[in-house]
Amino acid sequence: MACLLQLALLCVVVGSVDGKYYGKEIATSWGSSASNGLAGSIYAVDKNTIQIIGFSFTPSGDGAGTAILMGKGKTFENAKTSGDLSNAVTVMAGPLRSYNGEDIIFDIADGVISDFGYLAVGNTDSQVLYGGASIPQGFVAPAQQDIGTFTSRAHSVRSQEVTVIDDRTIFIRSFRYDGQGPDAYFYVGVTDAVKLQQAPYGIIPDENGVSDKKATQYSDRDIMLTLPSTISAIELKWLSMFCISYSHNFGEVTFPDDLNVPPHIGQVDIDREGFNCEAMSEQLQVSWLITNDSITFELAGNINRNEDYMAFGLSGSTTRPQMNDADVVVADYREGSTPRAVDYFITSKAQCSSNGGTCPDTSTANVAIDDVTDVSAEVTYGITRVKYTRARNTGDAKDKEYMTDGTEQQVVWAVGPLNTKKEAAKHYTNARSSCELYF
Known part of the structure; x- marks a missing residue:
């Protein structure tokens, strides 16, 4: 294809592999007794969606009865020891084929992640679990998160609520800026103070994907900003309307340290409607x-x-x-x-x-x-x-x-x-x- 491809208030453990953010980490191991080559890192994309990065599994025989399961009321260790899968539901039906370091994603139709005690690969015919991981109690899955409003420091900058949709998408309601700054851009940083940054931080594209022209006037406009692929909102401290020439912050909104949002849809292709x-x-x-x-x-x-x-x-x-x-x-x-x-x-x-x-x-x-x-x-x-x-x-x-x-x-x-x-x-x-x- 020749066209452009796009389109927990506990200690938040973010999920990243090779620098990419994949959601909130559930587990990176399938238990000490995992068998059949079972491997892969498990992440919550949102409350209804899980993805496994680098999933490997080799079924026995034709794989009849194999599936990815989620169980209620038990940890994985309890379920493995008891051999009781009566409270388990199938979230990815089989028979499973052989997987070798592949990325897979699936939705949970019956409930949300926090309703369950564990995720496992098992066999519903023989009631065997090949390996799995417990879901921590009180697990809070990624979700869109409101982070506040822009402070107004100069040039009439202000906004209503700013929402982080996913780790690369930021929605600003009713953004205002008079457009009179000599060299101002949407600008992000990882320092505590709002100041000039070194790449890859600094200028980001505006709502039209343009980053090489200074910002013009905004009159209470709703806008959506998409961060470059080299930047995740998880690592940011602030977003500013910033004048480069004078190193002047016209107004900023700050990101919380415990930001827990879904990964960008450009990295995770979630198709909920069949489109x-x-x-x-x-x-x-x-x-x-x-x-x-x-x-x-x-x-x-x-x-x-x-x-x-x-x-x-x-x-x-x-x-x-x-x-x-x-x-x-x-x-x-x-x-x-x-x-x-x-x-x-x-x-x-x-x-x-x-x-x-x-x-x-x-x-x-x-x-x-x-x-x-x-x-x-x-x-x-x-x-x-x-x-x-x-x-x-x-x-x-x-x-x-x-x-x-x-x-x-x-x-x-x-x-x-x-x-x-x-x-x-x-x-x-x-x-x-x-x-x-x-x-």
Whole structure:
């Protein structure tokens, strides 16, 4: 694939392997009597999700009856000694195959992690446990965490509550800054005092993924910041609007020492709804789900919802991203308005006119049908999400078919402003390099 891949108040033991954060550590050992090559480090991603990094296991025979289990009311040692698995539930059904240092992740359907006393690999037929680990009493799984508000020190910097969504995602509510600082950026550090930092700390990208331009004015905007892959919020002391030239802190919010949040979804791919997911950029993510002859999309963007649109669809060329002759859907969700996802066929990059351009299918230029249905939307933590459905093959001359036979298809995407007619105007960002997806 050629496109960009993204998309405890006790003593908190964070989980890291080779410098990456994987959640809160449950155990790194499967017990002194573990058998069948059982190994791997166990982490809680959130209250319902566990991942095992470097999982190894060799089943006996065909592995019949093997599974990953979680038990209630007992520690692993109690369950191993008693051989009583009556309170165990299967969280990853088998038969398990051979694993050799692989990373696996699974959700717990029946309860949350703290409901259980242990996790183990066992055999439900023979009632044998090959190895496992007890879950500490009072275990608090990672969760989104509010950390306070920005202090106001200069240039009208202030905010409402700041939430750490995961170890690389920070949501700031109603952020304000007058934009008058000569050389100010979003800036993070690991020192007690807010001051200049050495790499990899310092300047981080803004809500649009831009880190080489100074911050402009913010007027009570909700924004989402994504830390670079080299930085985890777990290690940070503060986030500031910081002027580099004068080493001046305009305002900061601090991170608690006991921060206990999920790992970033770019490191852990959690698919809860069956949707496939790809990040087109730091600003736009596309998810899709095929059901019979229909395909449902969700466009999720870190955009100005009252001004911007998100667009996604099939390229006008089979070999490269091309807007001309592209079949796209343009989606927006303005505050106080009904969400929209509009079927477009593009004949040029110009705004729509009677002669063509970037036009809805129902325009006089295209004289076709809008085949988009079931439009819904929500805004969560500053991310605008618009969901819609269309037939894979509408039969409309202005639409292209989404293939499900293993054919790789070129896609295009864009983010830009709506014009006064609420139609797509020239984009801010769009697909610049080849991006092929399998639907």
